[in-house]
Amino acid sequence: MNDDTDRPRGNGYHQGPVVLRRRQVPTETTDSRLLSSKYSSEWLHQDPWRVMRIQSEFVEGFGALAELGPAVSVFGSARSAPGSEEYALAEQVGRALVEAGYAVITGGGPGVMEAANKGACEADGVSVGLGIELPFEQGMNRWVDIGVNFRYFFARKTMFVKYAEGFIVLPGGFGTLDELFEALTLVQTRKVSSFPLVLIGREYWSGLIDWLRSTMLESGKISPADVELLQLVDTPAEAVEAIRRGPAAAVEREAQQATAEDASDGE
Numbered sequence: 001m002n003d004d005t006d007r008p009r010g011n012g013y014h015q016g017p018v019v020l021r022r023r024q025v026p027t028e029t030t031d032s033r034l035l036s037s038k039y040s041s042e043w044l045h046q047d048p049w050r051v052m053r054i055q056s057e058f059v060e061g062f063g064a065l066a067e068l069g070p071a072v073s074v075f076g077s078a079r080s081a082p083g084s085e086e087y088a089l090a091e092q093v094g095r096a097l098v099e100a101g102y103a104v105i106t107g108g109g110p111g112v113m114e115a116a117n118k119g120a121c122e123a124d125g126v127s128v129g130l131g132i133e134l135p136f137e138q139g140m141n142r143w144v145d146i147g148v149n150f151r152y153f154f155a156r157k158t159m160f161v162k163y164a165e166g167f168i169v170l171p172g173g174f175g176t177l178d179e180l181f182e183a184l185t186l187v188q189t190r191k192v193s194s195f196p197l198v199l200i201g202r203e204y205w206s207g208l209i210d211w212l213r214s215t216m217l218e219s220g221k222i223s224p225a226d227v228e229l230l231q232l233v234d235t236p237a238e239a240v241e242a243i244r245r246g247p248a249a250a251v252e253r254e255a256q257q258a259t260a261e262d263a264s265d266g267e
Contacts, residue, residue, distance in 0.1 A: 065162075
């Protein structure tokens with residue numbers, strides 16, 4: 001006899017929004033397992049519980065930053081040492097942003113992040129750090145006024161974009177590029193608008209811009225307007241000015257992109 005004979009069929013067994021049939025039907029209900037003391041703590045590491053942790057990270061992040069006001073996220077290498085040119089530049093960026101009326105958001109770690117937080121703090125502005133659980137080079141730097149630690153990169157990335165009016169990106173590594181291209185994709189696909197992306201350091205970033213034009217653009221993988229989403233500057237003053245005129249520039253770029261798309265459709 002088939003073992004499925006006595007198992008519920010038809011509409012099946014409902015476990016919240018999940019429908020189970022045949023061998024997938026549990027022999028115990030959810031509340032009986034909850035009330036039992038015989039189970040181990042393994043459930044703390046299962047996916048349904050992780051969903052609750054993820055939800056809690058969003059709730060904590062939203063709660064901590066909801067009243068932050070105008071802010072800009074600053075990115076760059078965690079390996080830029082105090083006393084280096086990049087560290088000094090990031091301090092100037094943090095200070096200039098506060099003087100322009102912005103709070104400063106960083107990843108909360110060392111290097112460029114610490115320097116931008118320091119510049120903001122010393123300028124008597126609001127200094128925010130969004131940390132991430134990593135096996136190396138982390139720990140909230142001492143210049144952070146509001147610090148939120150995350151387990152999950154995607155929750156942290158949401159906070160960087162949601163509560164910022166733009167990104168200022170100093171020289172950095174894979175993590176910096178990850179944040180930059182995440183935001184670039186959101187702007188390109190119009191998931192966010194009026195969101196300037198400013199790269200400081202022509203010497204460092206020009207090779208990337210050249211590659212985007214000579215390889216991605218030339219092969220038709222992106223449009224000319226996409227390259228223009230990245231603004232290349234050399235000084236903190238130029239970077240802050242690019243942030244301040246961001247909405248007007250974004251409207252102009254969107255109009256150019258729409259014109260280009262219309263022209264392409266007409267071919």
